Amino acid sequence: MPSQLETASHPQGLKRVAIEPVTRVEGHGKVTLLLDEDDHVQQARLHIVEFRGFEKFIQGRPFWELPVLVQRLCGICPVSHHLAAAKACDRLVGVDQLTSTAEKVRRLMHFGQILQSHALHFFHLSSPDLLFGFDDPVAHRNIIGVLDAHPDIARQGVLLRKYGQEVIRITSGKRIHGTGAIPGGVNKAVSASERDLLQADIGQVVQWAVDGVALMKRLFGANAAAFQRFGTIDANSLSLVRPDGELELYHGGLRARDATGSVLFDHADVADYQDLLAEQVKPWSYMKFPFIRALGPEAGWYRVGPLARVGNCDAIDTPLAERERQEFVAMGQGRPVQATLATHWARLIELLHCAEAIERLLQDPDLGGRDLLLQGEPRRLGIGVIEAPRGTLFHHYEIDADGLVRKANLIVSTTNNNQAMNESIRQVALDELDGRRLTEPLLNRIEVAIRAYDPCLSCATHALGKMPLELELLDADGAVLDRLRKRADGNIVDDGHCSAAS
């Protein structure tokens, strides 16, 4: 159930505090708090305030542009959009199974992507909070501060990310926004010299990944009680898994568990995602609120990303990461680990898995194969789903007989986490802020909870057209004087003068 802090029961006269922008995340977000006279928090919301409209403006474009075009949603996880769109386009050109070379080149690209994104997030964005504490002076609480205080850790983070970016460059043509995946396959294999280049450093990269997990375990262990509680919520979880139930980042079936770990659905075909999931819209954010249809919007919201994936899978198929997973899962004592800050730990386990998976793939001769592209009977509908660094990512396209995009629906990872992020900040607001005079370090705690999800707010703001919006004119006491609403059908309704309570 969404907590009561989603909407204050009596908003009149409350003090409004805004954290804008939310920093050390990708994109533009804002948090608003409503406080009463005694500084008790009555309402807490994470809003997404930027807006682009990809789903609308790609209509009418030739479908084969999609993998290159839609990756501009984001500069941190473009590979995930590139590959999710390419997977959807594989379906459109009638290809269900890529050549072995194409599939392995794409997987390599994707492992590089998750490696670099997780390194970026942990070291550049979140480590300042975790290494220095949430109360550290703001001028110092950033990657430059980490470089000064812990140059070895910062350097390791920078070089881990660089390695992942090099994997992407070699498989897609460049580090950010390449063109490697095309409908039905890839446009290049990995040459012997490119493979040698990557092999030269992979041993070191795996070691750094091991060190990264160890560092996070130390940080978690040193603050175990506080970290267990901080922003923690009971949430359902959703992720892809392999047919054998193991962790899967590139292609699998959907598995959802409830907060106790019971399976809600398993190995569901991603093509049926609309039967399983629905999206709710709220007037105060451009980001939608997806939920599991069978449970409804109140109880059906869920969490995606590292915490959901590592908790959802039965095993990880690389040995070092699997050992870490077992230690991690044991912390839950039979229930899914729900501690929001444990997401960092799960993220580093995945980073280690990606390093190991790259090491293994680099020994596979198929990477250098010649069969890159397949073609089958054209189709009108293509759905591509992948595990992006931040969680499950859905791309759904429908095209006309000429091959032009007619309809697009994207549910991005961060959108899937929308309700969970909101619930986590409400938890922090109640536990840490309620009744206290707000200070910068206290407000940073809200951001710490958001950062644990590694939200990609630019990815989350792609929709256009269907979004209902509400504009309210309030008087000095917070009473509603006038209200305009844009309905889901696009029509604007003037509700005229209305009373405050609604």
Add this chain to the structure above:
Amino acid sequence: MAEHSTFRLDGRPIPFAPGQTIMDAALAAGAYIPHLCHHPEFAPHGSCRVCVVCADGREVSACTAPAAKDMEVESQSESIRALRVSILQMLFVEGNHVCPACEKSGACQLQAVAYDCGMLEPHFTHFFPRRAVDASHPDVILDYNRCILCELCVRASRDQDGKRVFAISGRGIGSRLIVDSPTGRLGDSRFAITDKAAHVCPVGAILPRRGGYRVPIGERLYDRAPISRVGDVAANEEA
């Protein structure tokens, strides 16, 4: 004595025959003058103005101005470069040249000339035209918002294919490429992928299907060397 006539291009003597334009003579001598609407197989058009040079103190388009004995032509001066950049910026803002998503990126003459002239930003306000893509033909699609009205396809279809599939219609900023068919759609015209007109578009307006993004970054036409060394899109396509 005609074969001994020369003019000077940026100080370099360029021989020419009577009737040759500055462009013809320069290209024959291996000197590159940036251009978009010029193609050696078709009559000069003079629409893009990118080949502007300063000839004896006057700004003229090299593709239409006849070479003259002892003429002093400047093509690489800073003022000519700046003029070309402005012309290119106008072409970019008139259309929707979103290179990051365009499959012609890296093998586009407009983009390559813009790189060659040092264009760094669009400068002018974008027009954001909203003409729909015509994907009615089984082998080729038309993106009208990338068309620079060079008329190469018009000339090729008229002068070589003899089909007259294309024309430029309208006036002023309303000018646009049109297709001669009962519906105005390419799929209902006599156009074929084997036509010369399918292979002369210097930008991403006339695009063969099933070719998009097949060439990896780093191996595209203008990835390794500038257009001044590589030459035109059409010349490379035919090679």
